C-alpha cells in the first residue's frame with residue numbers, strides 16, 4: 001500500500017476507537033449554550049496568540065467579541081490578520097471544525113456570515129454530546145475549568161488546579177484555604193491544602209495540575225521563617241520563587257499521591273517559557289517516586305528533555321494534549337522518537353485543550369489522528385509492524401493508557 005492510502009486506512013481504523021480526551025478547559029455545557037456565538041467563537045482560544053503576534057492589539061482582539069459592533073465591521077478588522085495566521089496549526093483546527101459541523105470549506109468573506117448563523121443555530125443543549133460523543137467518539141474528557149460542578153455529564157471528568165499561593169499573606173489565607181479553619185501556622189496552611197485536595201477528590205477530581213517552574217529542595221526551617229515573616233507583617237510579599245512555595249508544593253504532591261490523584265504538569269510553551277522547562281521537574285520526580293506525573297505538551301520546544309523524562313522515570317507519563325495544534329510537524333518528529341525511546345504504556349495521544357469552542361476538539365482530534373497515522377504508516381512500510389499492531393498502539397494511547405493512569409471508570 002502506498003503511504004497515503006496506508007495513512008488513510010490507519011485514520012479510518014482510529015476513527016473506530018473510543019477516545020479519552022486527556023485535557024480540556026470545557027466548563028458545563030450551559031456556559032457554551034448561554035454564550036453569544038458567531039464565527040469568532042472559533043477564534044476564542046489559542047489563535048489569539050497568533051493574532052497578537054501577527055500585530056492585532058488587545059483592544060482589537062476584544063472588539064471581535066463585542067457583539068454591539070456589526071459582524072461585517074468585526075470581519076473587516078479580522079480579515080487581514082486571518083490571512084497571516086490561517087496556515088498555522090491553531091487555525092487548522094478551526095477550519096476543520098467549520099467544515100465538519102457547518103459545511104463551509106473555508107473561512108473567508110463569503111462564508112463568515114452563513115458560518116456565524118450556523119454556529120448560532122447549533123448552539124443548543126446537546127452540543128457536547130453531538131461534538132464530543134458523536135463526532136469524536138470521546139467517552140470522557142478530563143477538563144480543567146476551576147470547578148468540579150460540570151453539570152453531571154459523564155462526558156466531563158474534572159481535574160483541578162493545584163493551588164499553592166505563597167506570595168502574600170492575603171493570598172494564602174483567602175478561600176479555599178482560610179475558610180474552614182484559621183490559618184496561623186505553616187501546619188495550618190498545609191492542613192488547609194489537604195482539605196482542598198480531599199474536597200475536590202470527593203467531588204470527582206482525578207488529578208491536580210501544577211506548572212513546571214524551577215523548584216528548590218524543600219526545607220522546613222526557611223519555609224517556617226518565610227511564613228512567619230508574611231504572617232507578622234515583616235515582609236509584605238515574597239518573590240514567586242521562595243522557600244515557602246518549595247515546601248508546600250512538596251507537601252501537596254505527597255498528599256495528592258496518598259490520595260491516589262495524578263499530578264498533571266504543564267511544561268514548555270507559555271509566556272516566559274524559560275520558567276517552564278520540563279527538566280525543572282527532575283528533583284520532584286526523584287523525591288516522589290510513587291506519584292503518577294502526567295507531563296503535558298511534550299515540553300515544547302524542549303521535546304527531547306520531555307522525552308527524557310519519559311525515558312528515565314517510571315513515574316512519568318507523556319501527554320500530547322495541546323501538542324498537535326502547536327505544530328503537527330513537531331508531533332510527527334517527537335512521536336517517532338517517543339516510539340524509539342519509551343514503553344508504549346506511557347503515552348497519551350490526545351487532549352483538545354479548548355474552553356468555549358468545543359467544535360475545535362474535533363478539528364484537533366483529526367490532526368492528532370493524521371500525525372499518528374503518518375508516524376505509524378512509515379513504520380509499517382519499513383516492515384517494523386503490521387497495520388493491526390499499529391492500531392493496537394493507537395488504542396493504547398487514546399484509551400488504555402489514560403484509563404489506567406487516571407483509574408477511570410469508563
Ligand SMILES: [Zn+2]
Nearest residue numbers: 023024025353
Ligand atoms: Zn490547558
